[in-house]
Amino acid sequence: MKLNCVAIDDEPLALELLSKFIEQTAFLNLIGRFSNAIEALGFINQNEVQLAFMDIQMPDLSGMELARVLDGKKNSEKTRIIFATAYHQFAIEGYKVEALDYLLKPYSYEDFLNAATKAFSYFEKQAQTKSEATTGIDAAAPEYIFLKVEYQLVKVMLKDIGYVEAYKDYVKVHLLSKPNPILSLTSLKSMEELLPSDKFMRVHRSYIVALDHIDSVSKNVIQIGKNHISVSDNYKEAFLEFMSRWMN
Known part of the structure; x- marks a missing residue:
């Protein structure tokens, strides 16, 4: 399984690094890169995008505002968010819009991969649940949950x-x-x-x-x-x- 991803950042160097990290990760598929969150939203609405890596502080429409729009969608296929930003004070807001992770700049590829792996596990579990519901197989009773604790x-x-x-x-x-x-x-x-x-x-x-x-x-x-x-x-x-x- 590969996750369709977009990279969103108004800083060219940051966008380039984010795109590079996505492209070198085997289970991610970069299908769009944007320096403007409004353009990114239009693309996401027209395409199947599982994961958006994005900055928070951007002109016109901020990353947090875009995240709230995406989080407001009622369907189970909504795009999930991983923030990549220099502003740690937005971490709590990030969790409120159910961001899967929060990367603080400057971040290494190891940091990026940890966040991406977490996202992959999330979508893998979603796919398994959907498959079990379709085939009528009862899912095994869960033995654990994951909770957001700090970062x-x-x-x-x-x-x-x-x-x-x-x-x-x-x-x-x-x-x-x-x-x-x-x-x-x-x-x-x-x-x-x-x-x-x-x-x-x-x-x-x-x-x-x-x-x-x-x-x-x-x-x-x-x-x-x-x-x-x-x-x-x-x-x-x-x-x-x-x-x-x-x-x-």
Whole structure:
């Protein structure tokens, strides 16, 4: 499998380097290079482009604005983004538009290849899921998820998650194997959609719990290890239904 890519940067030398790196990577196929994000958007709308490597600070339409347009598309085939920029302060914004990675200039080919490999793994998994859905083969239950932690994707085993807690624009994922939670830039709603519903349940506007790790329940309070988590009224009915199956 090869990924169709475009390179977008208003600096000629940076665009040349980005194009060179794409061309020397076996699983990438460079089908367009642009110094203007508006022209790039027109090309992407007319062609099948899986991956866009692009700068953020550009005239007329910035890379972040282009990313928001692409992220707003509802179809599953939307173009994914890897930013290549000198501005580290946009990293959080990059994660909000679900950029697959964030390369800080000057970056080496090794840095580029790591980001490209991450993208390839993402599309490979998407293709496998689509194939299983088409053939009617049930996908194996996932054993892990990847979470955005600072500048990287971190693999987290589902069986290691005790509970997930909302924290401003982030979530705290409390693991059984670590004394401190990991902080990931995502929403609790996104985590609820990501985690398998037969193993995890939202019990509060700020908490999702791992059902297998519940030690005890007293009235409307769940205990997981030394932690006590309240079940709010909005989620009480679903939790009580689960409890009734648990007790039978």
